[in-house]
Amino acid sequence: MAGLVQAHERQCAVCTNDFTTPKILxxxxxxxRQCVISWMDSKSxxxxxxxxxxxxxxxxxxxxxxxxxVDALPTDSVMKALVENASILVMVGMCTVCDDLKxxxxxxxxxxxxxxxxxxxxxxxxxxxxxxVESVSTVTPERxxxxxxxxxxxxxxxxxxxxxxxxxxxxxxPCFSNKHRECLDVKSLDEKMKSAVDAFASLRKKLxxxxxxxxxxxxxxxxxxxxxxxxxxxxxxxxxxxxxxxxSMLDECRKQVKKLISDSVSKFKKSLSDVxxxxxKRLGKVTSHKHLVTRATKVRPRPALIHAAQTLTDRVxxxxxxxxxxxxxxxxxxxxxxxxxxxxxxxxxxxLMTISREIVVAEVSSLLICLMCSMF
Ligand SMILES: [Zn+2]
Ligand SMILES: [Zn+2]
Ligand SMILES: [Zn+2]
Ligand SMILES: [Zn+2]
Ligand SMILES: [Zn+2]
Ligand SMILES: [Zn+2]
Numbered sequence: 415m416a417g418l419v420q421a422h423e424r425q426c427a428v429c430t431n432d433f434t435t436p437k438i439l440x441x442x443x444x445x446x447r448q449c450v451i452s453w454m455d456s457k458s459x460x461x462x463x464x465x466x467x468x469x470x471x472x473x474x475x476x477x478x479x480x481x482x483x484v485d486a487l488p489t490d491s492v493m494k495a496l497v498e499n500a501s502i503l504v505m506v507g508m509c510t511v512c513d514d515l516k517x518x519x520x521x522x523x524x525x526x527x528x529x530x531x532x533x534x535x536x537x538x539x540x541x542x543x544x545x546x547v548e549s550v551s552t553v554t555p556e557r558x559x560x561x562x563x564x565x566x567x568x569x570x571x572x573x574x575x576x577x578x579x580x581x582x583x584x585x586x587x588p589c590f591s592n593k594h595r596e597c598l599d600v601k602s603l604d605e606k607m608k609s610a611v612d613a614f615a616s617l618r619k620k621l622x623x624x625x626x627x628x629x630x631x632x633x634x635x636x637x638x639x640x641x642x643x644x645x646x647x648x649x650x651x652x653x654x655x656x657x658x659x660x661x662s663m664l665d666e667c668r669k670q671v672k673k674l675i676s677d678s679v680s681k682f683k684k685s686l687s688d689v690x691x692x693x694x695k696r697l698g699k700v701t702s703h704k705h706l707v708t709r710a711t712k713v714r715p716r717p718a719l720i721h722a723a724q725t726l727t728d729r730v731x732x733x734x735x736x737x738x739x740x741x742x743x744x745x746x747x748x749x750x751x752x753x754x755x756x757x758x759x760x761x762x763x764x765x766l767m768t769i770s771r772e773i774v775v776a777e778v779s780s781l782l783i784c785l786m787c788s789m790f
Pocket of ligand 6: 578579580581593594597
């Protein structure tokens, strides 16, 4: 039957058996006394095999003997009691009363294992009538451990009613009168049990509060990490967006400057081309009149040559023979380019300033963290 403590929780991680003298390591895990000693002897820096915390918290003296270190660790007496009671339940042998039949019941007070008929007798006898007898198949080690009466440290069979704080022992009343008469601090066992229970209640409260606080603080840290991630992404996006805008500004400026240059050059080329076609027109007229003159000089008909000389002289005199036609000069667009570039420089400067202004802070206030926590 499953109890509060599962069977595997009674097992040591090193030897995999139920604990023998379970020692509480600084991390709160348990190992058998002997297992810690051999574990420490086999490693130069022994750590808990379950969580890798150091077994010796303050490694001041490395020449310390393992057994001394381990003996200084507290023993988990609750686990020790559980293991003892579990082993009582595991070894179901013969009835401890008649030693004849298989035991099926256990008395929670005497820890006697009994066959059904001896159990009936046990329940009838005046001394054991009030005892709690349970089936061995259903009782758990925890229940057995909790029901068993404390026995005198000196008389294994006598119930202890007192606790000697000076000797740290549960004792019976005769022992108190004999051996602990001189002891200063002897209290009733019930009273000591009650104060131990109270101490555990306050320990539990303290640990629960600390657990809650630590969990909350870890949640807060996680939120801060998430916030930092989100902020990083936001700021990266801001830089990208700004740089993209700057890039398109530069592209626009490049386009404008190139247009200014090409406009000025095409205007100049147009003017050159106008001049060129006017000069070609003049050249055409000159060439065709040169042919007329050349032909007349070669043929020389009378008197047509005389008439022609007069006519052609008039014509050639009326022709525009000059070659001094000037194209409009090229106008350098540098001042407009400068203006355009100055604008871009100013806008880029402004954009870059906005990055530093718009950077999102990575830390949110503790008030905001509390708000975010309450949403989870
Ligand atoms: Zn072990
Ligand atoms: Zn550990
Ligand atoms: Zn019996
Ligand atoms: Zn009994
Ligand atoms: Zn005693
Ligand atoms: Zn004493």
